[in-house]
Amino acid sequence: MKSKAFLVTAVMVMGLFIWGCGGSSTPVTSPLDGNTGQDESAGPMVVPLAYSVCRVSDEEPVKYGGADNMAGRNINIGTVSVVNDDLDLIITMETIDDWFIGETHIHVVNDPAEFPMTKKGNPIPGHFELKDTHDPMVQTFDVHYALDDLVPGDEVFIAAHAEVFLMEGEEVIQEESSWAAGIDFPGRNWATYFSYTVEE
Numbered sequence: 001m002k003s004k005a006f007l008v009t010a011v012m013v014m015g016l017f018i019w020g021c022g023g024s025s026t027p028v029t030s031p032l033d034g035n036t037g038q039d040e041s042a043g044p045m046v047v048p049l050a051y052s053v054c055r056v057s058d059e060e061p062v063k064y065g066g067a068d069n070m071a072g073r074n075i076n077i078g079t080v081s082v083v084n085d086d087l088d089l090i091i092t093m094e095t096i097d098d099w100f101i102g103e104t105h106i107h108v109v110n111d112p113a114e115f116p117m118t119k120k121g122n123p124i125p126g127h128f129e130l131k132d133t134h135d136p137m138v139q140t141f142d143v144h145y146a147l148d149d150l151v152p153g154d155e156v157f158i159a160a161h162a163e164v165f166l167m168e169g170e171e172v173i174q175e176e177s178s179w180a181a182g183i184d185f186p187g188r189n190w191a192t193y194f195s196y197t198v199e200e
Helices: 002-019
Strands: 052-054 062-071 075-084 088-095 099-109 130-138 140-146 155-168 171-180 192-197
Touching: 062 088, 062 155, 075 155, 075 171, 088 099, 088 155, 099 140, 130 140, 171 192
Parallel strands: none
Antiparallel strands: 062 075, 062 171, 075 088, 088 140, 099 130, 099 155, 155 171, 155 192
C-alpha cells in the first residue's frame, strides 16, 4: 500500500515539473478592482518550493528555481519560476486552467528584512520595485532583474504577488490575490516569498 502511495506521489511531482515548463499567453479583457485579497488575521501557509530542469532549446538544459503560485491562500493557480543568464534574473509567472493575471508586483532583495513591509511585518506589494498592469490580462508574464554585483552562488529572495482572475469566457467568476509560495513573512497574513541561488 505504501509503495502504491509513493508511486502516485512521484508521478504527480514529475507531472508538476513537466507542466511547469509550458504555459499559455492568451489575453482576455476584464476590469480590475485593485483588491489585494489579504487576510490580516489568517495564519500563514507554507507550500514546498518546486525545483526542476527545463529544456528551453536544443542546447543544454537550464536550471531554474521557483515556487507554486497560490491564490486565495490555498488555490494552486500556476508557478513562478526563475532562471538567470550573465546579466539578469528572468522571473516568469504562469497560470493554469482559466486563471489570468491582471496585475503583478515583484521584489528582489539580498536580505528578507529589505522587503517593503508594515511595522507588523506584512509585505506592501504596492511598494515592490517591479510592478505592472496587464490589460488585456495574460496567462504568462516575465520580467528581467539586473544581476549587477551578484555572482554565481549568491542567494536572493523573491516576493511575487499578483491579482488573478478566474474567467468563464469573458466573464470574471472569481478574483483573488496570489503569492509565490515558500517562506512566511513575519506578519500575520499568508504572504510568502522564496529564495533563488544565482547559477553560472
